Amino acid sequence: MQTQADGVEVVATAGEVRPDRPQPLLVLDAVTAFFDAHGLGGGAVAWERTGDGQSNITYLIRRGADAFVLRRGPRPPLPRSTHDMVREARIQQLLHGSGVPVPRILAVCEDETLLGVPFYAMEWLDGAVITDTVPEALDSEEQRRATSAALVGALAELHSVDVSTGPLAAFGRPEGYLERQVSRFAGLWDTNTTRVLPEVDRLAGWLRDNLPSSEAAAVVHGDYRLGNVMFRRSAPATPLAILDWEMATLGDPLADLGYLTATYSDPGAIPNPLHLSPVTARPGYLSSADLAGDYAARTGADLRALPWYQALALWKAAIFSEAIYTRWLDGQRPDDTTFAPMLEAGVPALLHAASERAHLT
Known part of the structure; x- marks a missing residue:
């Protein structure tokens, strides 16, 4: 301190x-x-x-x-x-x-x-945010599995909150959420870049042409991942708090699941800048496919369109990462010597991963 x-x-x-x-x-x-x-x-x-x-x-x-x-x-x-x-x-x-x-x-x-x-x-909460290290009490295979199961459980709990009445009902407009996401982020690209990456427009067109129908409305966190959930330091693995709500709104809950699973580190996965908790590639943690299956079992959600939501998540991540990269090029992040510099190659990697989900490669 x-x-x-x-x-x-x-x-x-x-x-x-x-x-x-x-x-x-x-x-x-x-x-x-x-x-x-x-x-x-x-x-x-x-x-x-x-x-x-x-x-x-x-x-x-x-x-x-x-x-x-x-x-x-x-x-x-x-x-x-x-x-x-x-x-x-x-x-x-x-x-x-x-x-x-x-x-x-x-x-x-x-x-x-x-x-x-x-x-x-x-x-202030005395807990652990799990990214590249794990508290000893949560580092057995049993507790690794429990950690990833609790991660899904907390997301399902969030999405079960009633947003049809009361103050939460006024927090956002769930109708048209997906259309607005595609339109808004497509409009952000030109103002946040100094380079031409044709995959951005190609993916925007595919997302518009293949827009799924939202089944439900829920609080959408917008950046739901292991690194944004604080856990108790002792077993059993228990979430203390979901953090970083800056992108929260009302919308389609599968947007959160798409982001979680698209940015989750599976064993053997090609790294990208959104793999911010690489520990989940270790034995014991649920795979991204297991996370999705667990979520469906808890909520009854139809996941046939999940690749669309994963493509959306990676495409959006590329666009907001490009904004960070451009600010760094402009000298607005003078102390950033690691994350922003890697985005020169990292943003195209995110776009490629999105194109794979969309079967455009």
Whole structure:
């Protein structure tokens, strides 16, 4: 944990923000005052950046013996619809008490003058996010299988929440969700790239021409994967919280299953930039096909169109990854020496994987 501002990512006071430098991500006096106003601990703020998110930014904040999590969007300018912290906090508030494991939201700041963007504070949970390492208690073959089964179970629980009435019914428009996804992401490509990749338009046409009929409406997380679920560190494998709700809306639940299975690391799979939890290739974890079968058994969903949803997921991933790559080329991600550089080849790899699901290769 750090307590001193570095003058770049974190500054001590708003007076230190300089127009000739990138806007800081934390302003310690502003954070301290906000936490004080909401009764969140006391004393000096210690901070540590955490998580593997490539979009929104998460900090562990400590004040003495108290710990909290602060979540904010990246530096502006940015499209509000993709980094809406108020909306992200709201869906977690609405799901609290539903049986879906979500962190408790403690305070939401809509005032952009404090950090340049809205942000929120939530409870800190002492759990494990499984990506390339696994807690010892969850690393037996039995617990690996239990972990992947619990991953599917939490998704099925999310999709079982009633969205037909109450505040959740107003959170999105499930009708036409798939059409809007294809149209929206197709329109994002030209504004987020400096290169020509013909597979983008080819896949957009195929997705439009083969649009499936949605069977149901549900809360769609939008980025559901093992790395966005926090587990208890002890056996049996139990989800503590589903994280990173920035893309949540109401829509077709198979979009989540398509994303989960298309980005899941199976043994022998050709790696792509969305294989963010490579541990699942180890013995014991369910395969992506097993995940889909388990989901169908729990929900009764018809999965005949699952390859379409997987193609959609990989195509969308290519487009938002290209935006990250372009921002890096423009010098907007100066500290990124690993993820963004690999997207030069990684985005075409995602498009190729999408084309394989669509049988266009």
